Amino acid sequence: MPDEVTHPLRLAFMGSPDIAVSVLEALIAAGHDIACVYSQPPRPAGRGKKLTPTPVHAYAEARGIEVRTPKSLKKPPEQEAFAALDLDVAVVVAYGLILPQAILDAPRLGCLNMHASILPRWRGAAPIQRAIMAGDSETGVDAMMMEAGLDTGPVLASARTPITGEDTAGSVHDRLAALAAELAPRALAGLADGSLSPVPQTEVGMTYAAKLGPDDQRVDWARPARDVDCHIRGLSPFPGAWCLWTPPGKDEPVRLKLLMSRRSGRETSAPAGMVLDDNLLVACGDGSAVRILRLQKPGGKPMDADQFLKGQAIAPDTVLA
Structure with a gap:
């Protein structure tokens, strides 16, 4: 004592x-x-x-x-x-x-x-x-x-x-x-x-609980939606999970920081990483999907997805890497 x-x-x-x-x-x-x-x-x-x-x-x-x-x-x-x-x-x-x-x-x-x-x-x-x-x-x-x-x-x-x-x-x-x-x-x-x-x-x-490093941050869309969702939320707001997106008319991809998401009940046969609708529903592994709710592009501010998409659409069938 x-x-x-x-x-x-x-x-x-x-x-x-x-x-x-x-x-x-x-x-x-x-x-x-x-x-x-x-x-x-x-x-x-x-x-x-x-x-x-x-x-x-x-x-x-x-x-x-x-x-x-x-x-x-x-x-x-x-x-x-x-x-x-x-x-x-x-x-x-x-x-x-x-x-x-x-x-x-x-x-x-x-x-x-x-x-x-x-x-x-x-x-x-x-x-x-x-x-x-x-x-x-x-x-x-x-x-x-x-x-x-x-x-x-x-x-x-x-x-x-x-x-x-x-x-x-x-x-x-x-x-x-x-x-x-x-x-x-x-x-x-x-x-x-x-x-x-x-x-x-x-x-x-x-x-x-190992210290977070660069290898922890990139989203692996081939994982089930549950894992992808936890990954995105677990790294928000810092350091932020990210994926690559090539804007229309551009040759080089840009890094999108993903800050909030939600699992979807929708089932899909689309390839992992493919955008499924006009509101950033993304295919994941095992036929599952996750919706991106908040994100940030390089040099920009964090934005809710609806605001982000008003300035720059990410069309269905786009593939995020």
């Missing part, structure tokens, strides 16, 4: 993207003492390639909290600086760096990771996208005590949410951010007073 402590806890917060900001905000609101925030270093962004801090960095800095952005935590000086914070606990949300054992051991109560899946399902870097792409019906947030293995630590508390056919990675992300913000203060309180005990993970049902 962890040592009993009283609030507020002295903690470091370690996170980078938007989903982590809501958790940091909740911990501040709960009255915890945020000794320091760790985040990924600023990176070039936008047309001017200006160095831009992460959302967590910007949020913490605006509130006068010290922010550290080391490229690695493997060297002794960084580990000593972390240990000198004299922490009760560290809270980690999509930080982006591996924590060496010296970092994991430094806080009195250890390091608590808010992981965006129901462990052991989808350990790794892209759990939200992978859950939708795989057609999972449910996901959630686990408050996990960190250890040396990748997302293998015991789970302290959980929250769950369904995944529907209307969901994208963006909509699930937003729900999980809200769940994580609600769960983190409760998990910390239970860790501090001993009312919550970490439960070891089983290895049954373990999957790995």
Whole structure:
């Protein structure tokens, strides 16, 4: 059982993207003492390639909290600086760096990771996208005590949410951010007073949510409509699934980013990738079809399909590759 402590806890917060900001905000609101925030270093962004801090960095800095952005935590000086914070606990949300054992051991109560899946399902870097792409019906947030293995630590508390056919990675992300913000203060309180005990993970049902790469993005129309639909929604709004389309009168295909879709009950014998009507119903494998509801062409803005088609028709019998 962890040592009993009283609030507020002295903690470091370690996170980078938007989903982590809501958790940091909740911990501040709960009255915890945020000794320091760790985040990924600023990176070039936008047309001017200006160095831009992460959302967590910007949020913490605006509130006068010290922010550290080391490229690695493997060297002794960084580990000593972390240990000198004299922490009760560290809270980690999509930080982006591996924590060496010296970092994991430094806080009195250890390091608590808010992981965006129901462990052991989808350990790794892209759990939200992978859950939708795989057609999972449910996901959630686990408050996990960190250890040396990748997302293998015991789970302290959980929250769950369904995944529907209307969901994208963006909509699930937003729900999980809200769940994580609600769960983190409760998990910390239970860790501090001993009312919550970490439960070891089983290895049954373990999957790995590999980081998304270019090979994950192209739509394979030969797959069944269920798979194509999950693929499109799982990569929306970023990085976006895509296919190739050759506009009328053009020799070179352009890349269409597909941002929303819906499975159709229509059966077809048409080749996979063929457009079946004037409203972007596309043939898939196994005689199934999917309707594209939202898309984007290079240099353009995301548009609903009806708006897109007013400016540029994609006629029946067109083949998308």
